[in-house]
Amino acid sequence: MLATIMHAAGDVRIETVPDATLVEPTDVLVRVVSACICGSDLWPYNLRPADAPPQSMGHEAIGIVEAIGADVQRLKPGDFVIMPFAHADGSCAFCREGLPTSCVHVGFFGNRGLNGAQAEALRIPFADGTLYPLDPTARNLVGDAGLLASLLTLSDVMGTGHHAARVARVTPGVTAAVIGDGAVGLCGVIAAKRLGAERIILLGRHDDRIALAREFGATDIVRERGEAGIARVRELTGGFGAHAILECVGTGDAMATAIGIARPGGAIGRVGVPHYEAIPLAGPAFYSNITVGGGPAPVRTYIDELLPDILEGRIQPGRVFDQVTDLAGVPQGYRDMNERRAIKVMVRP
Structure with a gap:
């Protein structure tokens, strides 16, 4: 599959990497419908040392579940999901208190060996606690570009x-x-x-x-x-x-x-x-x-509160996306955001 890899400051490439696969029984595989470049991605884009190991980029996505691990209970293939920027088990004390970004199993996409979301697909650990499944009819919304953009902001920037x-x-x-x-x-x-x-x-x-x-x-x-x-x-x-x-x-x-x-x-x-x-x-x-x-926003916790306002059009945070590209255009998207020619770039693999 294709994925975005940062090799050093200013050096972002689209490369063929091994396909994402299920590793743990709590994993699911998600095919990315929409991802994006984050302003926080510009920190390593400007400062990453040349001798740092390559990093898979991207931590915001919405997508379709393609496969599930044996222990996954809340999700099934075909579900349309929002992927918050951090994974969490959904059951520890901090998750129950509404702070999944302090989960005892927390991890951040694009770090610690996880695939980034600026890719064709990715593995989601602790999927039941991480992913937010939308109503089954929401899959029909994939063609609504404005609504799709606003749903994507729930994975990070709006939350x-x-x-x-x-x-x-x-x-x-x-x-x-x-x-x-x-x-x-x-x-x-x-x-x-x-x-x-x-x-x-x-x-x-x-x-x-x-x-x-x-x-x-x-x-x-x-x-x-x-x-x-x-x-x-x-x-x-x-x-x-x-x-x-x-x-x-x-x-x-x-x-x-x-x-x-x-x-x-x-x-x-x-x-x-x-x-x-x-x-x-x-x-x-x-x-x-x-x-x-x-600190890191518990964005999954906020989706219940913010989603109705997006679906009913009371807020339109998707308007922060002023550029859309495919994976091949991601390196230029980084340059455009870094040089303030774009506010936020959406990626449609």
Whole structure:
């Protein structure tokens, strides 16, 4: 089968690899209907050492179950499924508490020897606890490109933006600030609007993304960065800052900005994969009673809540996909996202 393999920074190739097969009795095989390139994939695309082993890429997919292991109970061949970016057994204490990304058997697709989802097919461990099967009639939706795109966001970016909003305690009437205008940040705007934020400030600099953010519900745009961006947000909020901060980037500068624009008593939901050593919590963060939380989003837990709004058209997170390619076009898709010519690239094997 064909799959996306990253060999080093900037070196992404489509290669023929051994077919995915069942290994454990709890596995299923999924034929990928749609996958995508994630903003987090750009970190290794820019920073992966040349001597690192090749890595199978992709952790977001929807697809069709093709084969099941002997111990699989909830799934059958032909099921149309959403594949969250992490696998989990669905039965441990953390899964029962709604945190499958802390499952005692957790793993992340594209790592630890697992096939990535930017491929024709892949093996799903602990499939009963990992995959989210859609209604049997949903297979008929494969031809609805807009709906298909929105369903794909439930495997990561919509659930991750929602997680940021939940951790940041977005409730009706608050002012929310979203740091980052990538796909997760844009989905964070959707989430903040959906949860009732009265004012949503997007910190971003790209015109196409800003336009989409405004359609999703952003009320104010801050293009400045660093201290200038902090000052601008405080100016917009009467000097107090925002109640809820959605940090969707993962850099030290983004976290410093998040703390700088948080209102006393406010909360920061961080979902950008952290590329910094420590959170600067001393000083203002402590004396302003700012709460900082977040981490890998338990996206499977959120599907029950978000799916009806997608199926009924109340939210359309699939609009973050502004480019579609086949597997052969994936290397160019990485270049386009890295150079900000695309927000998020969908892959149709």
